[in-house]
Amino acid sequence: MVVFAELTDMQQSSDPNAKVPGTNLVTMFYGERWRVHRKLTHQGVGLQQVRRYREFQNDESKLIAYDILRSPEQYVAHYERYAASVVSIIGFNRRVSSIEDPIITEVIAVMQKAAELNVPGKEFPMLFETFPWMARLSPSLFPWIFKGLGRRRRGRDFFYALAKEAHEKDPDQSCYVNDLFKEQPKYNLRNQEIASLAGNLFGAGSDTSSSTLITFTLACCAFPEVLPRVWEELDRVVGAHRSPSWEDEPELLYTKAFVREVFRWRSVAIIGGQPHAPISDDEWNGYFIPKGTWTQGNVWSIHHNEKDFPDPDRFNPDRYMKDSPDARRFPTDKGYMTFGWGRRVCSGQGLAEQGTFITVARMLWAFNIQKALDEQGKEIPVDIFSYTDGLNWRPQPFKCRFTVRSPEIRAAIEREGRQALQDLSEYDGESDAMDRFFKHNKQEA
Numbered sequence: 001m002v003v004f005a006e007l008t009d010m011q012q013s014s015d016p017n018a019k020v021p022g023t024n025l026v027t028m029f030y031g032e033r034w035r036v037h038r039k040l041t042h043q044g045v046g047l048q049q050v051r052r053y054r055e056f057q058n059d060e061s062k063l064i065a066y067d068i069l070r071s072p073e074q075y076v077a078h079y080e081r082y083a084a085s086v087v088s089i090i091g092f093n094r095r096v097s098s099i100e101d102p103i104i105t106e107v108i109a110v111m112q113k114a115a116e117l118n119v120p121g122k123e124f125p126m127l128f129e130t131f132p133w134m135a136r137l138s139p140s141l142f143p144w145i146f147k148g149l150g151r152r153r154r155g156r157d158f159f160y161a162l163a164k165e166a167h168e169k170d171p172d173q174s175c176y177v178n179d180l181f182k183e184q185p186k187y188n189l190r191n192q193e194i195a196s197l198a199g200n201l202f203g204a205g206s207d208t209s210s211s212t213l214i215t216f217t218l219a220c221c222a223f224p225e226v227l228p229r230v231w232e233e234l235d236r237v238v239g240a241h242r243s244p245s246w247e248d249e250p251e252l253l254y255t256k257a258f259v260r261e262v263f264r265w266r267s268v269a270i271i272g273g274q275p276h277a278p279i280s281d282d283e284w285n286g287y288f289i290p291k292g293t294w295t296q297g298n299v300w301s302i303h304h305n306e307k308d309f310p311d312p313d314r315f316n317p318d319r320y321m322k323d324s325p326d327a328r329r330f331p332t333d334k335g336y337m338t339f340g341w342g343r344r345v346c347s348g349q350g351l352a353e354q355g356t357f358i359t360v361a362r363m364l365w366a367f368n369i370q371k372a373l374d375e376q377g378k379e380i381p382v383d384i385f386s387y388t389d390g391l392n393w394r395p396q397p398f399k400c401r402f403t404v405r406s407p408e409i410r411a412a413i414e415r416e417g418r419q420a421l422q423d424l425s426e427y428d429g430e431s432d433a434m435d436r437f438f439k440h441n442k443q444e445a
């Protein structure tokens with residue numbers, strides 16, 4: 001498999017001198033270059049940084065509730081817009097204001113397809129994992145792989161064009177791509193590295209965050225019995241005249257447990273993301289693991305271990321309530337492994353956790369989320385096992401009902417939504433680079 005990784009890395013690079021092992025943090029081998037990318041990513045979305053993003057993240061989250069009031073049937077698109085907009089502001093200082101934006105309709109769709117194909121042993125090119133001898137055959141035997149890599153190169157061009165546009169518009173503006181351009185000479189960053197670092201915000205951070213919110217919605221439909229308790233807490237701590245804020249967090253114990261259970265119940269990176277590999281020979285529990293062997297953490301299995309999580313398919317926030325009989329000791333304080341582990345642990349964990357908390361708390365406060373009704377007024381069942389089939393997964397499309405919990409709450413959602421739109425207007429703006437790219441691609445297609 002290592003052979004295949006090297007092959008793809010060489011093919012990915014348009015610079016003939018660029019025979020470094022990979023240009024993207026997510027798939028890069030561990031080493032000096034990986035450390036540089038990891039450091040730069042932390043400068044953008046590390047734990048210290050993400051608190052600075054709370055204000056606009058909260059505003060974008062207020063717009064989910066506001067948008068769902070007007071078009072509840074498009075709830076998935078509203079989640080996707082929110083997640084894409086947050087990382088777009090961080091990266092490029094430009095928000096994604098519409099669910100029609102090509103960042104959502106095209107880029108995120110490509111990411112989902114990539115996650116679907118990127119399952120070890122499932123389909124070409126990951127069949128190399130199942131049949132390693134294939135990796136030794138001439139690349140000319142697999143012409144279609146180059147088509148895929150060409151597409152990936154176009155993705156890089158796209159993110160580089162967006163980064164350059166943001167930088168040229170205002171090089172002093174505080175945003176991630178401006179920091180990358182500032183660091184370019186120090187780390188000798190090639191343009192395609194800037195593109196991949198900036199593109200990772202969408203690639204690693206957008207589909208994962210929105211899929212988690214879809215899972216949350218499915219859990220509400222499938223397990224309505226958990227809702228009254230969380231409403232009692234939210235009504236007591238927050239009330240009806242404003243939505244939850246981060247300041248409420250210490251008092252929202254059951255809501256926080258609810259969020260943790262969302263992360264555990266159907267973790268989006270179900271096999272822990274990309275495979276890891278030991279950098280030297282290793283031994284574990286009597287097993288010899290040669291250097292470079294792919295190892296994959298089975299998050300599904302960890303989160304479905306009856307010992308730690310009895311009746312694991314039941315959505316039960318009580319697992320995370322300290323004094324509950326359903327609580328069990330888990331090796332980590334958080335009680336889940338949703339973001340991976342070790343030195344490759346998710347770089348955007350802090351951003352994802354704070355955004356998921358504020359959005360789940362707000363959605364629970366705002367709505368009763370239930371199964372949809374058919375024409376006879378009967379509830380349409382949901383299937384908690386009907387998920388997409390990929391490295392990152394999400395529920396297959398399902399219909400549901402959002403009912404605002406009171407007229408006071410409706411008024412607060414509308415007031416806060418209008419205010420959020422005003423506050424976010426500083427990030428509004430068109431992108432010529434995006435228009436050009438999608439027009440060009442349509443012509444080519």
Ligand code: HEM
Pocket residue numbers: 025026027038041045087200201202204205206208209212267268269272273274276338339340341342343344345346347348349351352
């Ligand atoms: C609910 C949302 C998210 C989940 C469940 C998630 C999960 C994961 C997982 C399981 C990994 C692999 C960890 C490992 O190999 O051990 C990962 C890696 C990564 N994630 Fe996330 N992630 C989320 C959101 C984000 C966000 C918002 C960003 C950035 C904006 C991000 C950036 C990254 C990056 C850059 C890596 C690669 C790190 C490396 O290989 O060094 N993720 N994520």
